[in-house]
Amino acid sequence: MPATLDVNVLEDPAHACAAMLLGPILGGGNLVLTGGSTPRRAYEELARALQAADHDVSETALWFSDERCVPPDDELSNFGLVRHALLAALDPDTAPQAHRIEGELGPHEAAERYELRLSQSGAPEFDLVLLGLGPDGHIASLFPGQESLAEDSRLVVGVEQAGLEPFVPRVSLTLPALANSRQIVFLVTGEAKADAVAGAFGPDAETDPQLPASLLVARAREITLLLDDEAASKL
Numbered sequence: 001m002p003a004t005l006d007v008n009v010l011e012d013p014a015h016a017c018a019a020m021l022l023g024p025i026l027g028g029g030n031l032v033l034t035g036g037s038t039p040r041r042a043y044e045e046l047a048r049a050l051q052a053a054d055h056d057v058s059e060t061a062l063w064f065s066d067e068r069c070v071p072p073d074d075e076l077s078n079f080g081l082v083r084h085a086l087l088a089a090l091d092p093d094t095a096p097q098a099h100r101i102e103g104e105l106g107p108h109e110a111a112e113r114y115e116l117r118l119s120q121s122g123a124p125e126f127d128l129v130l131l132g133l134g135p136d137g138h139i140a141s142l143f144p145g146q147e148s149l150a151e152d153s154r155l156v157v158g159v160e161q162a163g164l165e166p167f168v169p170r171v172s173l174t175l176p177a178l179a180n181s182r183q184i185v186f187l188v189t190g191e192a193k194a195d196a197v198a199g200a201f202g203p204d205a206e207t208d209p210q211l212p213a214s215l216l217v218a219r220a221r222e223i224t225l226l227l228d229d230e231a232a233s234k235l
């Protein structure tokens with residue numbers, strides 16, 4: 001189990017998520033953002049908080065947990081989500097630097113290039129990694145039972161087959177890369193995620209490659225869960 005697991009069941013988890021991201025962004029840290037649909041509101045709220053703070057945060061680096069192998073302007077792009085919901089609202093001269101995964105290059109080339117980029121920046125220990133959770137327990141683009149879960153030496157892997165929609169190849173940070181963070185924040189909402197939440201974080205949780213989140217729990221230092229009532233309903 002991680003050093004600490006802090007479970008928060010909240011009326012507005014997106015609001016709490018924006019508040020948690022704000023500090024490390026203002027502090028010039030290295031953060032990992034995630035995709036999917038859940039974080040959109042958190043990113044929009046974070047954009048408003050950053051506008052209000054009016055600080056130069058161009059030393060802050062935003063990395064990505066994973067990407068779909070599509071061009072950055074495709075509606076499935078995780079970078080596209082962050083660009084629309086967060087970066088577009090900020091002054092480009094003082095906004096954080098976003099290091100996008102070049103999904104359009106295909107899973108393996110994009111993974112190699114992202115790994116190089118991370119390594120050239122000192123393969124940072126992240127200040128904060130934000131993740132969502134799939135109803136099947138996947139995190140980033142690490143899906144149940146796939147060999148990417150066993151990757152122990154690389155920071156980034158190409159994933160030819162997604163285990164869940166959208167069924168496009170993916171690029172994902174690996175478990176060791178994600179675990180190398182001072183804190184990991186999960187933003188999870190909705191009843192469809194309740195079994196996965198209980199399986200990975202509940203009192204009877206076990207480490208199980210069929211539930212990728214549980215493998216990260218075993219390696220992480222500090223995990224904060226931001227859940228709504230539905231996602232927490234089976235804890």
Ligand code: 6PG
Pocket residue numbers: 034035036037038039065066067068078131132133134138139140141
């Ligand atoms: C992705 C993700 C993925 C996501 C979960 C939850 O690219 O799909 O990064 O790991 O966080 O699938 O997605 P939702 O928020 O859409 O439920």
